[in-house]
Amino acid sequence: MSNALHAQTDQSGTSAINYLDPRTRLLTAVLTTVTLISIDSLVILTGALVFAAGITALAGLGAFSVVHRLVLLEGFVIVLLLVLPFTTTGEPLFELGPIVPSGEGLKLAAVIALKINTITLLNLALIGTLSPLQVGNALRLLRVPGNLVQLLLMSVRYISVLENEYARIRRAMKARAFVARSNVHTWRTFGWLVGMLLVRSFERSRRVSNAMRCRGFNGSFTFHSESQWKSF
Amino acid sequence: MAHIPEGILSEPVLIGGAVLGVAMLGYSLKRMPAESIPQTALLAAALFVSSLVSIPVGVSSVHLLLNGLMGIVLGIVAVPAILIALVLQAVFFGYGGLVVLGVNLVNLALPAVLCAIVIRPLIHNASPRKSFWLGLLAGGLGACMTGILLTSSIMLSDPNLIPAAKIILLTFVPLMAIEGVITGFTVGFIKRVAPELILPKEGRHV
Incomplete structure (x- = not known):
């Protein structure tokens, strides 16, 4: 990766x-x-x-x-x-x-x-x-629907977090002497790995969502940037 | 994620894909309430990370499409999730372009929507053992349909590309098998560990 x-x-x-x-x-x-x-x-x-x-x-x-x-x-x-x-x-x-x-x-x-x-x-x-972040902001200023931009920005925020989560699971697998080969055991392990990532991200999303609601998230982010076109 | 690079498809195919893509996106965004954005975003991020994992198959290795799984976990909201994955690939790795984005979105999202509408309610009511087979079906169907849609968009662009497109379709056969098996195991796992992740037909993660 x-x-x-x-x-x-x-x-x-x-x-x-x-x-x-x-x-x-x-x-x-x-x-x-x-x-x-x-x-x-x-x-x-x-x-x-x-x-x-x-x-x-x-x-x-x-x-x-x-x-x-x-x-x-x-x-x-x-x-x-x-x-x-x-x-x-x-x-x-x-x-x-x-x-x-x-x-x-x-x-x-x-x-x-x-x-x-x-x-x-x-x-x-x-x-x-x-x-x-620049792409998200540019899309927002180009009038792309707000919830799509927010989805993009939040996914970006958590990709590196979930990649660390993935790396952690792979280290645990390595510690248990897992070697990826072309067999059913490998595919089952990878299937469970993807499942584990989804379950953990879902649990995390509940905590994030609750924390956002506590801080008064009303469905739109506040952006801090000028909408004036920048030129040379 | 399998996507067609810029420069192969003809204008009519590109315009058709863009129109259909925007329509699907508009429809699914209307069905995504603001409260569900964190859940959708994190699941989309997890699926994006999973699609970067390379899985050994025979002498080579593949990356999963995971569009069948996206349909099952996210429902109709899989459409914006797939769009975001495609945009991020362009930004992070320089793959794929903006003009061909519509066609690529349709090729991946149409199978996901089908899985969301047809297979997701079945998995919601199924036992973990039975969900494996339904997941296998969803994963296989997702890759198979994407392969067919991708090769047909190439074939429609230029009749000279038809023989090459047929060869490309053949490369989807092993992907279909592996995609099915892994999605089956993933869905079985989710049904045992966190069944609340797979919702009924009209359900949303809130």
Whole structure:
């Protein structure tokens, strides 16, 4: 599990991106994605990838962590990209027995790979550098329903707490010589582990809820932040 | 959580997913009273942490979707809980995008809602032993439906992607099995330890 879970404060320090209002960053991410989705030209997409890489560098993200995240793309994307050249009908590039990749398929795979990587880079730079609290606040100011924002902020508050709870249970399992293997005992243990996490979080939520009611929680948090758009 | 990255789906699929996602979200948020926010938030956080655990299967390992379990424990409120999990993945790990969020929400939340409406009342009335099998059904159904929805959204986007999507659907078969078994054990455990966690049809955690 990642240390990113505990990084609830600003992750990007004092880069130029960091001076932009979180709302600007969210809206920019959406608008650029919408634009990029409708582009099918390899030249323009390659240019966009270079641009996105520049933005990522500007955001002050380490090259290693960025490449690491790009490589960790979902397994099925890799399946998609590998299969596409061979299953798309079109001009054959070369023949190697039954293996006949087509030019069209290869182009389609390249377009998809470029789009995924460009958009992922932009998202990393624009959204990945926001703290969950900033995201919650930005969504609130963008008029997202209040109870959804509160749900987000409270979940964020307790994820690190429950992750510690999880780590505690795993240590207890280790002390009892548990080794995760591919068998029913392991799956039963993990099933009970998830159940235990749910039961404990539920008990904790009752205490939290009572404490909040004692302090006069009326269904909405009070926020302390200006709603003025921040610019350079 | 299985999600489609930005850049694969076509515009009609993205718009359809966004519209359906917003509708589901609006409906379920109306059914979430303010008093139930702490309970929902903590359970959602626990399920998010659980979905990060890697489970060994054969030579590889998987991460659980847990959308069937979310439907059973949270009911219809599983929809905003899943949305939050997807948003947090984008913020913490840089996975998934904002434009494809609607499709990903529908793919995961529709099976959860089905489990909430059909299987949750059955588990509420069942014995712990019988709940294992109902939990197995919910977990398997959740992963199976998500697999079908995910591959169909890819297939609908571009006919050229159909063969690849079929291969992707095959990878959901082992996930379905493991998801079912673990959800079964979890539900059986909850029924024995804290049966009040699984509510009847219209119940909310308050």
